Structures are given as structure tokens and as C-alpha cells.
Amino acid sequence: MDKYSFLNAAHTAYFAELYDQYLKNPDSVEPSWRAFFQGYDFGNESSGANDINPEDFSCDHVSESLTKEFQVVKLIDGYRTRGHLFTKTNPVRARRKYAPTLEIENFGLSESDLDTVFNAGEIIGIGTKTLREIRTHLEAIYCNSIGVEYMYIRKPEELSWLQEKLNVNDNQPQFSAEQKKYILNKLNQAVSFENFLHTKYVGQKRFSLEGGESLIPALDALIEKASEYDVKEFVMGMAHRGRLNTLTNIFGKSAKDIFSEFDGKDYEQEVFDGDVKYHLGWTSDRVTEAGKKINLNIAPNPSHLETVGAVVEGITRAKQDDKYADNPSQVLPIVVHGDAAIAGQGLVYEIVQMSQLDGYKTNGTIHIVVNNQIGFTTNYLDARSSTYCTDIAKVTLSPVLHVNADDAEAVVHAALFALHFRMKFKRDVFIDMLGYRKYGHNEGDEPKFTQPLLYKAISKHKNPRDIYADKLIAEGIIDADYVSKLEKEYKNSLEEKLEDSRKETKTVITPFMQNEWEDYTTVEEDKMNKAIDTTYSKEALAKITKVLSSLPKDKKFIRKISRLIESRQNMFDENKLDWAMAEHLAYGSLLEEGYDVRISGQDVERGTFSHRHAVVKVEDSEEEIILHNSISDNQGKFYIYNSLLSEYGVVGFDYGYAMASPKTLTIWEAQFGDFSNGAQIMLDQYISAAEDKWKLQNGLVMLLPHGYEGQGAEHSSARMERYLQMCAKDNMFVADCTTPANIYHLLRKQMKANFRKPLIVFTPKSLLRHPLVVSTVDEFANGSFQMVIDDAQAKADKVKTLVLLTGKFYYDLLEEREKLEREDVALVRVEQLFPLPIEEIREVLSKYKNADDIVWAQEEPRNMGAYSHMLMHLDEAKTFRVASRRPYGAPAAGSSVRSKKRHQEVIDYVFDKTKNNQR
Numbered sequence: 010m011d012k013y014s015f016l017n018a019a020h021t022a023y024f025a026e027l028y029d030q031y032l033k034n035p036d037s038v039e040p041s042w043r044a045f046f047q048g049y050d051f052g053n054e055s056s057g058a059n060d061i062n063p064e065d066f067s068c069d070h071v072s073e074s075l076t077k078e079f080q081v082v083k084l085i086d087g088y089r090t091r092g093h094l095f096t097k098t099n100p101v102r103a104r105r106k107y108a109p110t111l112e113i114e115n116f117g118l119s120e121s122d123l124d125t126v127f128n129a130g131e132i133i134g135i136g137t138k139t140l141r142e143i144r145t146h147l148e149a150i151y152c153n154s155i156g157v158e159y160m161y162i163r164k165p166e167e168l169s170w171l172q173e174k175l176n177v178n179d180n181q182p183q184f185s186a187e188q189k190k191y192i193l194n195k196l197n198q199a200v201s202f203e204n205f206l207h208t209k210y211v212g213q214k215r216f217s218l219e220g221g222e223s224l225i226p227a228l229d230a231l232i233e234k235a236s237e238y239d240v241k242e243f244v245m246g247m248a249h250r251g252r253l254n255t256l257t258n259i260f261g262k263s264a265k266d267i268f269s270e271f272d273g274k275d276y277e278q279e280v281f282d283g284d285v286k287y288h289l290g291w292t293s294d295r296v297t298e299a300g301k302k303i304n305l306n307i308a309p310n311p312s313h314l315e316t317v318g319a320v321v322e323g324i325t326r327a328k329q330d331d332k333y334a335d336n337p338s339q340v341l342p343i344v345v346h347g348d349a350a351i352a353g354q355g356l357v358y359e360i361v362q363m364s365q366l367d368g369y370k371t372n373g374t375i376h377i378v379v380n381n382q383i384g385f386t387t388n389y390l391d392a393r394s395s396t397y398c399t400d401i402a403k404v405t406l407s408p409v410l411h412v413n414a415d416d417a418e419a420v421v422h423a424a425l426f427a428l429h430f431r432m433k434f435k436r437d438v439f440i441d442m443l444g445y446r447k448y449g450h451n452e453g454d455e456p457k458f459t460q461p462l463l464y465k466a467i468s469k470h471k472n473p474r475d476i477y478a479d480k481l482i483a484e485g486i487i488d489a490d491y492v493s494k495l496e497k498e499y500k501n502s503l504e505e506k507l508e509d510s511r512k513e514t515k516t517v518i519t520p521f522m523q524n525e526w527e528d529y530t531t532v533e534e535d536k537m538n539k540a541i542d543t544t545y546s547k548e549a550l551a552k553i554t555k556v557l558s559s560l561p562k563d564k565k566f567i568r569k570i571s572r573l574i575e576s577r578q579n580m581f582d583e584n585k586l587d588w589a590m591a592e593h594l595a596y597g598s599l600l601e602e603g604y605d606v607r608i609s610g611q612d613v614e615r616g617t618f619s620h621r622h623a624v625v626k627v628e629d630s631e632e633e634i635i636l637h638n639s640i641s642d643n644q645g646k647f648y649i650y651n652s653l654l655s656e657y658g659v660v661g662f663d664y665g666y667a668m669a670s671p672k673t674l675t676i677w678e679a680q681f682g683d684f685s686n687g688a689q690i691m692l693d694q695y696i697s698a699a700e701d702k703w704k705l706q707n708g709l710v711m712l713l714p715h716g717y718e719g720q721g722a723e724h725s726s727a728r729m730e731r732y733l734q735m736c737a738k739d740n741m742f743v744a745d746c747t748t749p750a751n752i753y754h755l756l757r758k759q760m761k762a763n764f765r766k767p768l769i770v771f772t773p774k775s776l777l778r779h780p781l782v783v784s785t786v787d788e789f790a791n792g793s794f795q796m797v798i799d800d801a802q803a804k805a806d807k808v809k810t811l812v813l814l815t816g817k818f819y820y821d822l823l824e825e826r827e828k829l830e831r832e833d834v835a836l837v838r839v840e841q842l843f844p845l846p847i848e849e850i851r852e853v854l855s856k857y858k859n860a861d862d863i864v865w866a867q868e869e870p871r872n873m874g875a876y877s878h879m880l881m882h883l884d885e886a887k888t889f890r891v892a893s894r895r896p897y898g899a900p901a902a903g904s905s906v907r908s909k910k911r912h913q914e915v916i917d918y919v920f921d922k923t924k925n926n927q928r
Contacts (some may be wrong), residue, residue: 080117081129081140085147087111089172090160092151093411094396100415101445111152113144113664113677134176149179154419156411158384161403167434171408174426182422186486192226192417196474198258199225205503206253210271212453218251219447221379222473223420224345227442228259230421231343231375231428236301238432240341242328245307245344246312246321248818249288250379250446252307255345260305261293264305264503266519268510288312290521290703294385308665309521309703311694314350316362319658320695323665324522325371330646331670338432342374348441349384351376351401352393354425359658361404364437368609368650373431375510376402376439377424381446386459399441407437410459414444417477445470459806490724510885520704522669529671529706532764534844540793542758545598547790553597554581554590557636564627564634574636585783588776589620591749594789595756596647597640599674604760605645606637607670609652609663610678610712617680617714620777623649624751656687660711664695667709667765673762675709682713682727682771683900696767697735708765708869715745715771717868717912719905726900727867729842732769733878736843743843745771745816745875747798750784754794773817781820796839796846803835810834812919813850814877815842815891818868825916834920835860842875845882854885865889866919868912874895892919 031038031046038046094107109115113122122749123141130138135146151157157180159171174180184192199222208217218224232243247255256262270289290309296302308324310317321342344360351357363369363706378399384392392398399409408430410423420442427438445467449456457464471479478492520526558577566574577593580586586594596606611617614624625634637647652659662675667675679685685692699705713727732743742759746752752770759768776782784792810833812822819838826834837853839846854863865886867874871893879886892915902908917924 022206070487073456077118077122077125078127078129081127082132082145083117084111084116085129085132087116088147088151092147093156093158093409096156096411096413097152097154097381098156098411098413098443100413100443103471113140114526132534134173134403146179149181150175151180153181154413154416155180155423157408157409158397158402159408162406164406170433171430174429179321180417180422184418184421189418189481191485192230192421193474193477193487193492194495195226195229195258196222196417196477197492198499199430200472200474201221201252201496201499202254202264202503205500206271207373209268209507213271214451214453215271216249216251216451217448218254218379219472220381220445220467221251221414221442222254223414223417223444224251224377224379224442225254225258225439226417227377227420227424228255228343228837231424231559232259232295232296232303232305233299234428235298235341236299236303236426236753236755238428239336239339240303240432241333241339242304242589243306243341243343244321244325244328245305245343245345246310247307248310248317248347248350249312250347250381251345252288256291256307260291260307262291264506265510265513268507269513283436288702290705291519292522292524306522308668309699311690312366313690313694315354315356315360316661316690316694318344319345319356319661319691320665320668322363322369322371322374323667324669325665326369326662327666327669328675329371330607330648331673338372338435340371341431342371342515344374344376346376346378347384348378348380348382348389348398349387349392351378352385352395352398356657356661358404359653359655360662361401361407361437362653362655362663363658366404366650366653368648368652369659372435374437375424375427375431375540376437378439378441380441380443382443383446383451383456383463386456390678392541397441399439402437402439405437407439409439409441411441411443415473415476417473424732444473476601488538503700525669526671526706528763530764531700531704531706532739536764537739537742537766537844538796538841540848541758541761543754543761544791545594545757545789547786548787549598549601550594550790551581553594553601553640554578556640557593557597557715559636560625560634564632565629566625566630570622570625571794574625580783581786584785584787585885586749586786586789587620587778587783588615588749588752588773589622591753591784592621592756593623593637595753596637599757599760600637600640600644600647603643603645603672605648605670605673606676607648607663607666607673608676608678609648609650609659610676611652611654611680611684612826613678614649614651617678618777619776656684657691660685660688660691661695661900664707664709665693667707668705671706671765672760674756675707678712678772679714679727681724682715683723685711685713688729692732692735697740700740700766706765707767708759710759710768710770712770712772714774716774716776717901717908718775719908719912720774720901721903721908722899722901726873727771728873728900729771729869729875730873730877733842733875735879739766739844741767741769741843742841743769743771744841745775746840747773747782747819747838748784748788749782749817750788750792751795751798753784753789754792758794771816776817776820777830779820781823796841797849797853798838799856800835800837803857804832805835805857806858806859807832808835808860810862810920811854811857811878812836812864812866812892813839813853814866815839816868818857818866821868821916822866822911822919825920829920831920839875842878845878845880847883850883851885863889864892864919864924866892866915867888868894868915869900870894871899873900890922 095111124139126137126139128137130136130143133146162168203217203219253267257264288310290307292306294302294304308317308320321344325340325342328340333339382389402409406513412419412423423440427440430438480488558575560574580590615622661677663677715727717725744755822836835857865876865879867876894911894915
């Protein structure tokens with residue numbers, strides 16, 4: 010007879026296995042199960058599982074009793090798994106219906122069992138209790154104002170912790186009278202602030218928080234409690250809804266400044282264009298109630314919802330790497346989402362997938378969804394296929410707390426619960442705060458057009474402050490006049506700030522993270538092209554080369570890798586340094602000078618084209634060797650990470666990293682140049698525009714492989730025309746270097762300047778190993794970045810055709826010139842495309858006085874590449890003869906034969922204008 014024959018079909022193999030484990034070693038099962046099994050004396054347990062006598066369980070009443078116990082266990086499991094579907098979390102709508110329900114009949118139990126005592130109560134921490142008491146406890150934990158999703162988590166220690174935390178106090182808030190008054194005060198600030206703006210600035214967009222005001226006491230509680238966990242800095246990102254309220258009542262931005270922005274006053278800085286008030290960032294220091302100082306940052310954000318999330322993670326990681334390497338959890342990222350955005354924007358998935366990766370993890374983010382149950386005019390049923398907007402959390406098995414936004418105490422409780430989880434397990438956690446949006450998408454919108462029933466209910470619904478005040482009055486904690494006094498005091502303070510703001514004639518915008526940027530200056534275009542000393546001694550370069558060409562002798566490496574690393578020393582000794590050595594020596598010299606270097610992107614450790622090999626693997630263990638971190642004892646830190654297959658999220662992350670760490674050379678490299686298309690929103694909203702909009706400098710470097718080698722449309726062009734179209738005044742650098750020395754000095758210049766601008770570099774593929782693409786050690790040690798490279802071989806008086814061009818095409822034309830033996834053609838390279846070095850170009854034009862044929866040559870189609878940029882910025886370009894491919898919709902042909910033919914046609918036309926194929 011099988012030793013578990015007394016178990017009927019309702020008792021799964023899981024329970025049998027667990028009981029068997031308990032008999033063998035009671036301490037090996039979790040305490041709640043141990044307590045449950047101890048409630049039954051199945052013979053002499055100490056004798057072991059194999060000695061159980063089945064006859065001990067032959068009595069019908071024992072078998073039935075045990076059956077009922079396991080049915081109660083199933084009920085408990087049902088609440089844990091599905092209780093969140095039956096919560097009281099929706100303040101303005103009836104919940105959707107789900108089946109099966111949690112009725113006890115669905116678990117083989119009945120009303121007659123309600124007063125039966127069951128040991129299963131031990132599992133939920135209440136001891137032996139009646140089924141009625143067990144069910145009441147489960148309802149309180151899982152089906153009240155907070156619903157919790159967590160049973161998909163696979164780590165037993167996390168599951169046990171969550172269950173024990175939920176059992177305590179029935180997952181119900183336990184606040185003192187003073188704490189409740191404090192929550193009410195923060196709620197009053199949130200409600201009164203919106204009412205004040207609604208009265209003073211009628212019809213103006215403010216994207217109010219009304220319907221989700223409980224966010225304010227929740228954030229406040231997070232900050233106060235986090236200080237007890239020794240959190241030093243917060244980095245927060247949120248879209249526009251509720252942002253002004255958060256800035257004033259959490260981040261301490263003066264209401265006076267916000268009123269000035271509402272009044273539309275001009276800015277105090279001429280070159281600063283600014284942005285709408287609900288997009289601006291803010292940094293402040295706050296002293297908590299416990300007297301601890303916390304630095305608060307809310308990142309500037311565009312209207313492209315969820316974009317700021319990637320930036321927040323990058324800012325957080327930069328701060329962690331720079332100041333909190335021993336305890337990264339001391340910087341806490343919080344991202345506030347909208348329900349439609351978190352469900353609909355693919356970027357969220359990219360960010361979530363980053364959260365546990367070595368190059369991007371930030372020890373857990375608290376995600377808060379201000380769930381309005383609507384996106385602009387779109388109902389939630391049309392906004393997602395998933396049950397919840399937060400189902401993205403399941404990608405990383407992160408817990409989700411669904412909470413009723415009308416229950417302020419529950420919202421605060423959920424926030425503190427989430428904080429505790431993040432600090433303990435260093436993982437993401439999500440709060441889905443179900444509320445509503447009192448007005449339309451903005452205050453000038455009419456929501457009844459599209460949701461008449463919902464907005465009829467909302468119009469009659471009390472705000473969270475008044476609901477909470479009624480609760481506290483009923484509890485005898487406050488009297489009926491308490492709230493009116495709070496409201497009057499707060500609104501009086503706002504009136505004073507409004508009067509003060511109207512005395513100001515200009516709006517002053519405080520820079521974001523001003524402490525990190527205090528050593529840097531803002532420059533305009535005329536200063537961007539000034540020479541910067543980037544020299545570095547030969548002796549120091551020799552020392553760096555020796556380190557970067559010496560692998561550990563006690564480890565085994567692939568022979569080809571060993572030869573490749575050793576060749577670095579050979580290149581230095583032979584005075585022929587290639588592109589890879591330009592990178593290595595630029596990074597090494599900057600590290601020696603105390604700068605940090607961070608490089609990320611797809612396959613950057615080796616390099617897409619196998620040129621970099623910054624990370625070398627030991628053959629028999631795959632141990633990673635990073636020679637750049639062994640240059641000297643006092644050097645900066647070198648970080649390099651292969652990214653996940655993401656552009657949007659990773660560019661956003663690295664942009665945020667560069668934003669928070671101006672002393673780090675932060676580089677993102679595309680696998681192929683036009684892969685950056687996937688990050689176009691980051692390019693448009695941050696990289697090209699942030700300094701104009703938000704007074705925000707950033708030194709992110711983007712390396713974009715570019716060049717026509719017959720590899721098809723997607724692997725030829727980095728779409729330089731798009732970047733150049735975004736260039737204006739002083740917003741970025743764009744370069745297309747052709748020599749190792751020039752990229753070396755360009756990268757060093759990026760850090761040696763006392764200002765920061767984004768740097769876009771079109772980098773080569775075939776030139777990485779081209780025999781002519783080498784530079785001397787002296788050019789590295791004593792040279793500088795050259796915006797224009799004149800033709801050293803040309804004799805000016807003999808030149809009849811002057812060709813201006815950029816990038817790899819130079820070497821194609823150089824080869825053709827040598828083949829044709831044309832001394833009358835000069836090839837001049839424009840290495841910096843923005844700011845365009847107009848004076849240097851004009852000097853070249855005046856030098857070749859005998860040239861009656863001036864050509865702009867490019868390998869890209871005429872509607873692409875740099876031609877239109879030259880026309881826009883250089884008047885003389887209007888008279889140039891243009892040698893390019895015809896205009897095309899795709900950057901290049903897929904056929905290698907066709908591509909080669911078109912390429913040769915352009916080359917032919919450069920040297921013979923009678924071969925014009927452009928008509």
C-alpha cells in the first residue's frame with residue numbers, strides 16, 4: 010500500500026512531497042508549513058517517512074479532516090494567487106468580473122465548514138482558527154484596498170518574505186493619530202494646490218493630479234522612510250500629470266516660480282528657449298523629519314511618454330558609480346507612469362529588461378502608476394490586451410501592488426511596502442494606484458464627449474482629502490473645522506507667493522543637478538571651435554601602450570587574441586597607430602588624467618568589426634580581462650558593457666549617465682550607424698534640444714559606423730543628414746574623422762573642454778584596417794584635432810579641381826587619383842561638419858586660386874549625406890559642382906554589383922565632369 014494512499018485526489022503531489030520532506034527534516038520546510046504539519050501527529054515522526062503505518066489513517070474522519078485541511082490550503086493559495094482580481098481598488102468604476110471566484114464552494118468547502126477549526130491558519134500566521142476567521146483574514150490581506158500580485162516569483166526567500174509581510178496586520182495600514190494628521194496635511198496640500206491653480210489660471214493647461222492626489226503623501230512617506238534606510242539621493246522621472254503638484258509639495262520648488270511660468274514671462278537668459286512648465290527638471294536638498302539630508306532630483310522630460318524613464322536609470326547609475334559604489338542602494342530611482350503609457354510604450358519593456366543587467370542595473374526601481382483608467386480619450390479596454398497595465402512587471406517577476414487611490418492610508422502603506430522590498434531585494438517593484446482623472450486630458454478638454462458615464466460618476470465623487478477627513482472625523486482624530494483651517498493656511502501661503510511672483514519681470518530657470526555642473530560653463534558657437542590642448546607626452550603614451558599590449562602570463566588566451574593584443578606594442582614601435590590604438594590611447598590617457606570612461610552598446614566590448622577587444626576572455630574559463638583598468642593605481646574607472654539589443658532604452662540610459670557625470674567620457678556605439686534610428690526620440694527630444702529647452706549640458710558621444718562598402722541599405726549609411734538637420738547654433742558637435750590621430754584628439758577634446766556638448770561621430774568600418782589609415786606617435790602626442798585636413802600632397806598652383814569631401818570617400822578618391830596620376834586635383838577633408846569650420850574652409854578655397862572647378866563629393870545619394878547641410882551653412886557651396894549618387898529613397902542598393910557600379914560612377918564624375926550621371 011502506498012504511504013500516501015490516505016490522500017484523495019484533492020491532495021496534490023506537491024503536498025505529499027512537502028510532507029515527505031518535513032518527515033525527513035522538519036527544519037527544511039518553511040516555518041508556516043512546519044507549524045501546519047505539527048498540528049497532526051502522524052505516528053512517530055522521528056522514525057522517518059518510510060515507517061509510517063497507513064493504517065493510522067484508515068479512519069474516515071481522519072481522511073475527511075485531512076482532505077478539508079488541504080482544501081483550506083488550496084483556498085489560501087487561491088487568495089494568494091487570484092485575490093488581486095477581487096479587490097476594492099477601483100474608486101469610480103465597478104470591477105470587471107472574473108471566474109472562478111474565491112467562494113469557498115469552489116474549493117470543496119461549504120457554509121457548514123465555516124466554524125470548523127483548521128490548522129491551515131498557521132500558514133497565514135494566525136494559528137489554528139475557524140474557516141470563517143481564516144477567510145476574513147484572507148479578505149483583509151488580499152481583497153481590500155490593496156491587491157498584491159506576487160505568486161509568480163520564483164525565489165522562495167522573496168515569496169516567504171512577501172507572505173510574512175502581508176500577514177502582519179492583515180496587510181492593513183497601522184498609523185498613529187499624528188501620522189494620520191500628517192497624511193491629511195499632505196493630501197490637503199495636493200488638493201488645495203490644484204484648486205488654487207484652477208481658480209487663478211482658468212483654462213490653462215496644468216495636467217492636474219486631481220483624482221490621484223494620494224501620490225503626494227505616498228512620495229512624501231517614501232522620502233521620509235528611505236532616509237532611515239540610509240538613502241542619500243532620489244532620482245525621479247514622471248510625465249506631465251501631477252508634475253507641478255509634485256514639484257511644489259515634494260521637491261520644494263517655490264510656487265512663486267511656477268506662477269511666473271503660468272504668467273508666461275520671458276526668461277532671464279537670452280540664449281535659453283525654455284520649455285513648458287510641466288516638463289522642467291528640478292534639484293533640491295531636503296531635510297527629513299528625522300533630520301537627515303536627502304538630495305532630490307526630478308529629471309526634465311519631453312511629452313514623449315516613458316522616455317524619461319531610461320534617462321532616470323542612467324542618472325541613477327552614474328551617481329551610484331561615482332559616489333556610492335559600496336552601497337548603490339543609497340540612490341533610489343522612482344519612475345511615475347500613466348496607465349496607458351506603461352502598457353503602450355515599448356520603451357518600458359527595454360528599461361525593465363535592463364534592470365538586472367550588469368551594465369545598467371540600479372538596485373531596483375520603484376514604479377508608481379497614476380492609473381487614470383484612460384489614455385487621453387482611449388478607454389483602458391482599448392489601451393491594452395493584458396489584464397493590468399502593470400503586467401510588464403512579470404517580465405522580471407517583480408511584485409505589483411494594486412491600490413485604491415481614494416484610500417490615502419492604503420496608498421502610503423503600499424509605498425512603504427514597496428520601499429522595503431526594494432531595499433531588501435534590490436529589485437523593481439510596481440504600485441498601480443487606481444484613481445481617475447477629474448478633467449479631460451488637459452483642463453480645456455471635454456471628457457464627456459467620449460466617456461459620458463464615467464465622467465458623470467466622477468463629477469459626483471468626493472476628492473481623496475475629503476474622503477480621508479471624514480474617516481478621521483469618524484475616528485475622533487480631528488474635528489469638522491480641521492480641514493478648512495488647513496486649507497485656509499495653505500492657500501494664504503500660495504496667495505503670498507502669487508503676489509511675489511507678479512513683482513518679477515523675468516522667469517528664472519534653475520539648472521538641473523547644478524552641483525554636478527558647477528565647474529562647467531555654457532558656451533556658444535564661437536567658442537566651440539576654439540583650439541583645446543589635447544597633447545599628451547610620448548613617454549606616457551608608451552607606458553599606456555605597454556599595459557594595453559601585455560596579457561597576464563599565467564592565463565591562457567586564444568592564440569589569435571594574444572597576437573592581436575601584442576600587436577599594439579608593435580604598432581607603437583613601428584610608429585603606425587591604427588584606429589583601435591587611437592581609441593585605446595584616448596581612453597587610457599583620459600583615465601590617467603582622472604576621468605572615467607563608460608562605453609556601452611551592442612557588442613562594444615569586442616567591437617562589431619573586431620577592432621576594439623577592450624575585454625579579453627581567458628580561453629578555458631571565460632574570465633574577463635580589462636587591461637584599461639590596470640594602467641596605474643590612481644587612474645579613473647573604465648567601464649565597458651555589451652548592451653541588450655536595444656537602442657532607444659540604452660541611448661536614453663547613457664544620455665542620463667552623461668547628464669549626471671560630466672567627468673565621465675560616456676560613449677554609446679551603434680552596431681551599425683542607422684541602428685540609432687530606433688533611438689530617434691532621444692535624439693530629437695534630448696540630444697539635440699535639451700540645452701535649449703532645459704539649460705542642460707550633456708557630453709554623450711555617439712559612435713555611428715558609416716561608409717559605403719556594398720553592404721546594402723541598412724549597413725551603409727548612419728543617416729548623417731538627419732543629425733545635420735538637427736544642428737543649430739551651438740547644440741552639438743558632428744564629426745566624420747578619417748585619421749586615427751584625429752579621432753584620438755577629438756575624444757580627448759570632448760573631456761578637456763570646460764563645457765559639454767553631445768558629440769556625433771561617423772566612424773569607419775573598412776578603414777579600421779586600411780593600410781593608409783594610420784598615424785604617427787608624434788601626431789598623437791603633439792597634435793590636435795583638425796576640423797579641416799588640407800591635401801599635403803597637392804601643389805596649390807597646379808590644382809584645377811578642388812574636391813571638398815568627408816569621411817571614407819577620401820581614400821576611394823585618393824586611390825583613383827593615384828591611378829589616374831592627376832596632380833591637378835586636390836582632396837580636402839572636412840572632418841567637423843558642425844559647427845561647420847567656415848573660416849578654415851574659406852582659407853582653403855582662397856589657397857587654391859587656380860582651381861576653377863570646386864566639387865563637393867559624397868558617396869551618399871544627393872538627398873542624403875552632408876550636401877544639403879553645406880548648402881545651408883556655406884554660401885559658396887551653392888556654386889559647387891556636386892558629385893554624388895542620384896537621389897534615392899533607400900540609402901544604398903542591395904546588389905553589390907549595382908552598388909559598386911554607382912560608386913564608381915560618382916568617382917568618375919569627380920575626376921571628369923563630362924561624365925555627369927546626375928541628370
